[in-house]
Amino acid sequence: MMKHLKRFVAITISMVMAFQFCINDFYLYAQTGTTDPGQTEVTSESESEPSDSTGEAAEETPSSDTGTPEPSAPVEEQPAAPVEEQPEVASTLKIEFVDVSNASVKETVEQALTSKYVKDTINLDELGIDINVEGYTLTEVKDKNDNTQVYTTETKDFVLTGNVTKLQLIFHIF
Known part of the structure; x- marks a missing residue:
């Protein structure tokens, strides 16, 4: 009975270790896939040369150098270009209607933004937001x-500065 238990434990441990090695290899591949694989492999090869015997390292270096330049060029160019060019999507616009003393003069408006990106210029009229408050005049948009x-009150244009953009419309009593 003890013999079978020992075998079971040994098999289980070896399977866990094999699984861990696979995960570590996948993790290493994922890391080198997003960076320059040529540099990563060259570094690991130069480190492995002194620790391994000279004959084995010399044989491995030319074979891996032959295969490395071809995949590294497309992999390096593809992830780098789209990440820099993709704009951040804006999701929500919150507008506070306050007077000079920061007291609320109208209920806060919260509107979902579709097809809008951070750093886009948009207009309050385009969104269909009524900025008129009876008895008050809009004097400032922050x-x-x-x-x-600070934005002008005439054009009602503003730039989305964050995923959730918060505007404060300041009114004076007329």
Whole structure:
């Protein structure tokens, strides 16, 4: 009975180790796939040369160098270009209607943005948001994501500065 238990434990441990090696290889491949594989492989080869015997390392180096340049060029170019060019999608616009003393003069409007991206210029009228408040005049439009950004009240244009853009419309009593 003990003999079978020992065999079972040994087989289980070997299977777990094999699984772990597969996962580690996959993880290493995923890491080198997003970076320059040529540089990663050259580094690992130069490190393995002193530790291995000279004959084996010399034989492995030319065969891997022959295969490395072909796949590294397309892999390096494809992930780098789209990541930089993809704009961040904007999801929500929150508009606060306040007076000069920061008291609310109208209920806050929250609207989902579709097909809008961060750093796009859009117009409040295009979104169909009513900015008129009875008894008040709009005097200032502030971006709550970027306090340095102030927009004109005439054009009603603003730039999406974040995934959730927060505008504050400031009104004066007329």
